[in-house]
């Protein structure tokens with residue numbers, strides 16, 4: 001009994017790892033989150049049971065119930081796949097699930113996925129680092145954890161790209177705090193919604209306008225000089241994706 005904790009990438013099935021695709025074919029049960037795309041779920045074998053824990057009453061938002069479900073499924077089946085959007089260890093609570101499974105004596109294999117934090121900007125033609133513009137990248141959550149806020153003074157650095165996940169709802173606070181901490185209102189921002197063509201959409205603005213930007217979740221917010229670059233237009237992106 002093994003639970004395979006698998007990263008599904010940003011949405012395009014062509015951005016799955018080969019290991020992930022093979023596991024989806026072999027799985028007897030697939031337990032997935034809300035952000036896993038329909039196209040990727042179509043790769044699951046026809047006899048497998050598919051459980052959406054993002055929507056199942058009593059399971060959505062309850063990490064402990066999901067952990068219990070994974071343990072009980074692992075005791076009944078040989079190949080259980082726990083499928084998560086992006087990478088399981090980037091704001092995916094994959095670490096918590098690993099700990100719970102290990103504590104219950106269940107073996108875990110983790111398969112990395114391409115995180116939306118890096119794939120989103122790339123698919124929009126924006127490099128997260130770029131010689132002369134940005135010499136680093138910081139990935140943070142836009143939500144607060146247990147009431148603890150983000151240290152914006154440490155993040156307000158014009159030489160480092162800031163990538164914010166789960167930040168759409170609190171973008172006004174994010175923008176205000178970063179400006180208060182010293183970032184210019186002119187700082188470039190790119191918001192990449194639903195990364196992966198054809199549904200992907202990129203909205204560009206300045207930090208001073210982020211609060212009013214018309215954007216919806218799921219989206220990656222990137223802040224920094226690189227956000228003004230566009231190194232592959234829509235057409236090149238489509239070719240790169242094999243569309």
Ligand SMILES: C[S@@+](CC[C@H](N)C(=O)[O-])C[C@H]1O[C@@H](n2cnc3c(N)ncnc32)[C@H](O)[C@@H]1O
Nearest residue numbers: 086087090092115116165166194195218219220
């Ligand atoms: C709970 S986190 C999961 C992150 C995921 N583990 C990863 O590595 O991409 C959910 C957040 O990731 C971002 N996200 C995930 N998939 C996305 C996508 N396809 N397009 C844009 N943002 C995405 C959004 O910021 C969303 O609110």
